[in-house]
Amino acid sequence: MINTLSRDAQTDSDFDYWWEMEGPWVEEPNHRRGGISGVQRCRINGATYYIKKQTDHTCRSLRHPLGYATIARETHRLDVCHKLGISTPEVVFSQTRLHQGAIQAILATRELAGFSSVEAWQESVTDDFVKKETLDALSRKLGEILSRLHNSRWQHGCLYDKHIFFRHERKGSNEIEVALIDLEKCRRRLSISQASRHDIRQMRRHMPAMTERHWGIFNSTYRQFSYLSPNKGVPWLSTTDCN
Ligand SMILES: Nc1ncnc2c1ncn2[C@@H]1O[C@H](COP(=O)(O)OP(=O)(O)O)[C@@H](O)[C@H]1O
Numbered sequence: 001m002i003n004t005l006s007r008d009a010q011t012d013s014d015f016d017y018w019w020e021m022e023g024p025w026v027e028e029p030n031h032r033r034g035g036i037s038g039v040q041r042c043r044i045n046g047a048t049y050y051i052k053k054q055t056d057h058t059c060r061s062l063r064h065p066l067g068y069a070t071i072a073r074e075t076h077r078l079d080v081c082h083k084l085g086i087s088t089p090e091v092v093f094s095q096t097r098l099h100q101g102a103i104q105a106i107l108a109t110r111e112l113a114g115f116s117s118v119e120a121w122q123e124s125v126t127d128d129f130v131k132k133e134t135l136d137a138l139s140r141k142l143g144e145i146l147s148r149l150h151n152s153r154w155q156h157g158c159l160y161d162k163h164i165f166f167r168h169e170r171k172g173s174n175e176i177e178v179a180l181i182d183l184e185k186c187r188r189r190l191s192i193s194q195a196s197r198h199d200i201r202q203m204r205r206h207m208p209a210m211t212e213r214h215w216g217i218f219n220s221t222y223r224q225f226s227y228l229s230p231n232k233g234v235p236w237l238s239t240t241d242c243n
């Protein structure tokens, strides 16, 4: 884990330090999985961090049949993506503790500086030419990185436009870097096609910015890099897939 904060912030009381950090909630904290989860945006020493705080927010696995903090799973998945060469927010602090009978967990990440979510960008872009060019490049890049994720049988699990961030590599350049966030639901599937089918169908429903033209670009780039057999039917990689 990379900890880029000052030494003062790296003592035994790190957990309290992050837990007590205050900032506006990005969205109202929600109650799910039998617990509470929320993300606060905080400024520390001139930099911005997103701090996810959860109480009794757990998930189960074969290894942890009684449940473990969802944040521990998300932190692991951030690491998986990083190892696959897929950009994700930099983790500065991630820890779980049992406190007065409750499981508390924190995941603090550094702001994806210079990036914008597809959702926010779509609401702000006004120039049709810029929009088309950017979406062409974004569709290609998404085809490349999602095929890489799925080739290892990993499924993001929540591919909405608010969780897909991007930036231009240089000002005026058409090269785009994509970063994925909110890996809470990311899990490994038994086959590439399971992961691929789930994520791509989900993305199709939650990426209103992309037109048929962009899905065409996405599909052909994805096929180029995917280990899925081109001879087997992959209806979700067609612009006429309506599931
Ligand atoms: N490192 C980050 N950089 C920029 N924005 C972020 C970052 N982490 C979270 N966010 C913002 O906070 C929102 C909530 O974070 P997310 O991980 O999706 O939490 P939740 O599990 O509550 O949905 C995201 O949709 C995004 O707008």
Ligand SMILES: [Mg+2]
Binding pocket: 163, 182
């Ligand atoms: Mg989210």
